Amino acid sequence: MSPKHVVKFRKRKSQGEGGRDQKCEEPHESPKRVKQELYEKEPAHQESGNRQAMNPMAKGPLHPNKQDKVRNPEEEDVIEVKYVGAGKSRKRTYSNIQDRVEKQHNEKCRSPDVTPDMEQEIMNALGPGPQEDILSSAFKLNITRGDMQTLRESQWLNDDIINFYMNLLSHRSKSPGYASLHTFNTFFYTKLKCGGYRSVKKWTRAVNIFEKDIVLVPVHLHVHWSLVVIDQRKKTVVYWDSMGLKRTDVLGLIFQYLQEESKAKRNIDLDPSEWKQYCMSAEEIPLQLNMNDCGVFTCKYADYISRGQPINFSQQHVPLFRKKMVWEILHKRLL
Template identity: 55%
Template sequence: MPGALGGRDLWDRKTNFGSLGPGKGSQPVSSLPVVVKHCSACSFLSVGPPVEDPDKAQAKKPKSVELEIRKEVAKGYRDDPLQVPKRFEFIIKNQNPDWEDVDLLLGEMTETRRQLVLNTAQVQGAETSEEGLRQFHQALLALHEQENKPRSSEKGLSPLTEAMEREIAAAFAGGEPNEVISSAFKINITREDICTLRRLCWLNDEVINFYMMLLIERSKKAGYPTLHAFSTFFYRKLVSGGYQAVRRWTRGVDLFKQDLVLVPIHLTDHWTLAAIDMRKKTIKYLDSLGQKGDKICATLFQYLQEESREKRKMELPFSEWTLRSMEPHEIPQQFNNSDCGMFLCKYADYISQDKPLAFTQSHMPYFRRRMVWEILHQELL
């Protein structure tokens, strides 16, 4: 689960891709070392080179020349992912690809495309290296067709156009990690920050705080509940220093005149959300792993009591309020160890519109891409 800054230890494992490997006289792919590494900003995969047929090797161009050619062609995979099948077809027809080339192409794909391609090619199977490449090509074509169809999990949601997808891909593409690609609300979002929105990466404070500010901006429009959202640092400061440590955090803001107050919470290695509804006098704790947060609700109510005494000179009767942790069956739950930050953001998004939490784990890849676009354009779809 994520840390506050989105950090994560690297880990390795071996994966078996079965019949994808080269044919007779070569090392099967099932025995190749496949190293998968994840970090807060990216995911990449590298397949070790097989033992090559000496006769075939002699017919190939010098490796230094071949590698540079493949690298030039593969660069476009990041900037224009919808052209993947066409580019791969060009390589097959006009060059002399082997599994080192396949490795290079895999390395330029996103985690989602790579796994779908490998899974499809594995199911289709291949007996020889040449047949394996053809099957791989067919898998890419099938993926291209699939990606141009509306995803069933995205029905009823704002569609992402091809132009939007290209912008998203470009945001994930190579560049300086510290390059600022969106700046607003006194928050700078760097390329490194935006890459925490890649699939299975952990969201960091900057991305979540930027998104909370987008929710506040939207709430100023007619038809939305009035909203205040604290930063991800608020609850930590409250717990460590008490009310006096955060007394000035609401300067210029009357919490009790808001319809909703959202509190993103970081628990060492997990993101959760507390939602305060001033209209209904409720404090709800939402945890995508189904854990209880009764103590957190109590801490926030105590904060509200002190805030009321300090700013309004009024008591806040406990008997009038309801504090509760939402049960797992009442709210969407995550099914991996990576999406708690995304669930926090989407809980906040739906609650700030007074909408039921009608989303699931299957929506998260779409929501991640959508959030990239929203942060780049500083507006919500």
């Protein structure tokens, strides 16, 4: 940001767990300017605690020109696959197996999960009509047509859509076979950052988060959504960002919250040496290739992680994800 660039402040309205409206000041810049700056910023090695912006369109295997590049098997590691009972073995490169897994996933994503009747429901919800019409109600949230239309292609998801979806994940986790889950409201991180632990202490008065396997924290930074995943089975706090950004400051604040929450609710001190904090790198996770889909990526990271599934989707699956999310919110259940 140039010295002459003026940063304005806006009031971001948030609702605490107790039902009172809270206000917190956040620096506000032009959304397109902020997103464009993130894309134009080149990857750089930075000291711990500094923000690092990754450009998913610039270098590495995620660049569109490199994704379709013909691989040279002689330059790849080769593994030997033995077929039980056949007495034969066959050599395959890692990329062969990776391509096969991705192909299977793509076929599954293209399967007729959205029927013609479902498609009609989705079109009706995204179509014209009074913006204040309530299309779905649950979890003390009302989703209006205006909210739902943030799930149109190229639109940015709002807080209500993400909060509703996170609640659907929490509800699903109560079924057998799923890891126990707690999801925080999208305003939790903003409130914690502005007011410290005391401002969010009562948010967990009805739940012991240390009894959950996974805790999900959606994070809103200016005009960008990301996710923090606390896995208490592995004692890890991990930052997931669909633009490849690394925010160790976010991790530090969340872990500090865990320490204070543990001391206040259990009278137990968390030993930082027993916990691992890290940011997922751009090479490890799927990235958005535009400036619009961070909210969808945040929701789908949470979905796959809560199911214990490999996160092997990509940008091409987002249009289908958006449609499914409309139907899921309408019917208050996940597909």
